Amino acid sequence: MDKHPRDDSPSGLSDIVERDGLLGTGITTRHIEAFGRKVTSTAGHLMGPSGDPSTNNHYHNAMVDLHRELRRPSTQRKVFALAQTTPTDLVRSKLSASEIQSRALSSLSDDLLANIPEDSSSYSLFQGFQATQDDQEYQKVHRRGRSKGKKLLTDQDSQQALPSAPTDLKKERDVLNRRMELMGVRKNMCSSEILEIDNKIANFHRMRQIVLDRLAGLEMEEADLEHEITEIDNKLEDMHEEAAHSQAAATPIPSEVNEDSIVSEDPAMDASFMSESIYQKLPSPRSLKHRSIRKRSMPVLHEHFAPGSEIKQMQAHNETVTAIDFDFPFGTMVTAALDDTVRVWDLNVGRCTGFLEGHNASVRCLQIEDNIVATGSMDASVKLWDLSRARSTHKDGRVNKHGGEEDAEITHSTSLEDCFVFSLDAHVDEVTALHFKGDTLISGSADKTLRHWDLATGRCVQTLDVLWAAAQASSLGNDSQWRPSGRLPDASADFVGAVQCFDAALACGTADGMVRLWDLRSGQVHRSLVGHTGPVSCLQFDDVHLVTGSLDRSIRIWDLRMGSIYDAYGYDRPITSMMFDTKRIVAAAGENVVKVYDKADGNHWDCGAGVGADGTGPGPAIVERVRIKDGFLVEGRKDGVVAAWTC
Incomplete structure (x- = not known):
């Protein structure tokens, strides 16, 4: 009720x-x-x-x-x-779904509407869910039917089963047709998911590019700030030196001290094994200032590109590149070529900042360490340069995605006239290899000698005769006879192909295919590594291994602790240049690509402009020189082109 x-x-x-x-x-x-x-x-x-x-x-x-x-x-x-x-419930009872969607989207901004992907699916989410569920149910029923059929065949003892009734066949056909329809729904849903994933990947790539541009801008600003800080530090150092010189000039010198006593105390003058040319007094050189310009934070932009990506390419010279080196990624690079020029480059913007002028012939070898550059030339001299003395005008500009420069606004000019420090003149033939570490520099020449230089005084303190060392070792049975390369004429190979020093240790590769390890304290060969059958053109060692490249078309990895070969691999053409970092060994092997060897997994792959070239038209020139540091690869070619890559 x-x-x-x-x-x-x-x-x-x-x-x-x-x-x-x-x-x-x-x-x-x-x-x-x-x-x-x-x-x-x-x-x-x-x-x-x-x-x-x-x-x-x-x-x-x-x-x-x-x-x-x-x-x-x-x-x-x-x-x-x-x-x-809610108002939505009230409106829903009066408006259709399409009209509600239209009114809702009309209130959004254009920025939000631009990133909405198109719905290419002709089925709803419920239809996709229903298709998946129905397919699972069909598979369960089908499995049960098959198990019952197997049991029936077993009970009838393999007797022939009676044909199914037309009604059952029609039901089975309807089920299969339904399943075909569901398969179409599921295929369409999968295609829609793939398109959605592709859109997300494209959006991520755009976001990654934006962040890369931002990182390039930050590294460009960082380089400008460090340049300004270095200039201020150099000015402060010059002011302190001027004050010290003024104070020293005001201090009287004792009368009992004379020039003869000072010169006689030079330990280099008492060495009995030096040649007469060493005793000649060099003109008083300007002191070599080790002003460090090492970056406080190393660039990381190149680490975010795929290996083998080109960073920039420059027409550095008009002739074959003979030597190339750089200090750190996106830092300073020095190149030399057969056009008798030595050029200094700013890798951050890919621009030549000046010339190092003073040699009378082409430079065959060079090295840059911090702000110090050493160059060895066919005029038999080694010259030292201090890049921190360069006078430059600061320049502003925008950067591209590779850290390069775009739309320069202020003209940049650099004068390298004051960079020359002094010349090391003692060799009587062209200098083909050099290496310096700290105040020690080793130079190798076609006059078949190695010379040990003290950079603090600019004097040669030791001369090592390679032929004499080979004869001494042969007489003692510790070395093989001097054997020139049988693969190429002697004139085509440098007598001293490569040198590297560290403290009192010196490694030298020569045209007889031998790698000799010297002790600079005694001036004697400590060990000889036998294995190459052609002239050694390049070498590099670290704490454990020594890697050598030869014109016999092979690269060998030696164990310095045992003096034996740790690994070796060959190429189709002679090795003209080689270098390694913590992860990879790169080499120039007479091709238009750089040969890369991953030390971790042992994989070989190619890097450079010649990758993928079909060979029908004129391709890139042959790579002559390579350098790599921290995954940043620089290669110089026969046509004077220099390119930087991620490796």
Whole structure:
């Protein structure tokens, strides 16, 4: 039974508010019609003549009944439920789904709308879910059917089964057709997912490019700041030196000290094994200042490119590149070629900053360490240069994704006239190899000698005769006879192909294919490594291994602790240049690509402009010189082109 009677009086609202109805509030259409009649009646009484006492009583009674009903907890909960209905629910009952989507998208900005991928799927998410579920159910039923069929065949003892009824075959056909439809739905969903993943990958690539541009800009700004800091440090150092010279000039020199006593104390003058040319007094050279310009934080931009990616390419010379070296990635590079020029480059912007002029012939070998450059030439001299003395004008510009320069705004000019320090003149034939570490420099020449130089004084303190050492070792049975290369004429190979020193240790590769390890304290050969059958053209060692390249088309890795070959591999053409870092060994082997060997996994691969060339047209020139440091590879070619790569 109803709790309240059903009538048209205001008390009948108790029956209306306690039933479920429209919009989940308990109000039905019939109740709304009854409520409308009450409102019409109440409005009629309110608008009636004010003098009628029955009108005022009826209005008063109706308001009392409404207040009584509104105080009921159930009525209040239903009214609150109606008030909490979201605008989306109210609009959804009046508008279609497409119209709602159109109105919602019209309120978004253009930036947000630009990144919304197109929906290429013709099926809804529910259809894809249904297709997956139906396929799983079919597989379960199919497995059960197959297990029952196998059991039936076993029970009938391999008797031929009766053909299925047409009804069963039609059902099976309908099931298979349905499954085919579901397969189409699933294939379409997979294609949509692949497209979505491709869009995400493209967006990630764009984001990565933005961050790479930002990193290139930061490294460019960092290089400018370090350049300014270095200039200020050099000015402060010059001021301190000027003050020290002024103080020394004001101090009187004791009369008992003379020049003869100072010269006689030079230990180099007492060495009995030196040649007469060493005793000749060199013109008083300017002191070699080891002003460190090493970066406080090394560049990392090249580490985020794929191995084998080209960073920049420059037409550095018009002739074959004979020597090349750089200090650190995106730092300073020095190149030499058969056009008799030595050029200094800023790798950060790929621009030549000046020339090192002073040699009378082409430079065959060079090395840069911090701000010091050593060059060995066919004019039989070794010259030292201090790049920190260069006068340069600071330049601003924007950078591209590889750290290069774009849209330069201020002209850059550099003068390297003050960079020359002194010349080391003692060899009588062209200098073909050199290496320096600290104050020690070793030079090898076609005059078949190695010379040990003290960079602090600019004097030669020791001369090592390679032929004499080979004869001494042969007489003692510790070395083989001097054997020139049988693969190429002697004139085509440098007598001293490569040298490297560290403290008192010296490694030297010569045209007889021998690698000799010298002790600079005694001037004697400590050990000879036999293995190459052609002239040694390049070498490099670290704490454990020594890597050598030869014109016999092979690279050998030696164990310095045992003096034996640790590994070896060959190429099709002679090795003209080689260098390694912590991860890879790179070599120039007479091809238009750089040969790369991964020390970790032993893989060989090619890097350079010649990768992928079909050979139909004129391709890149042959690579002659290579250098690598921290995964940053620089190669010089026969046509004078120099290129930088990630490796």
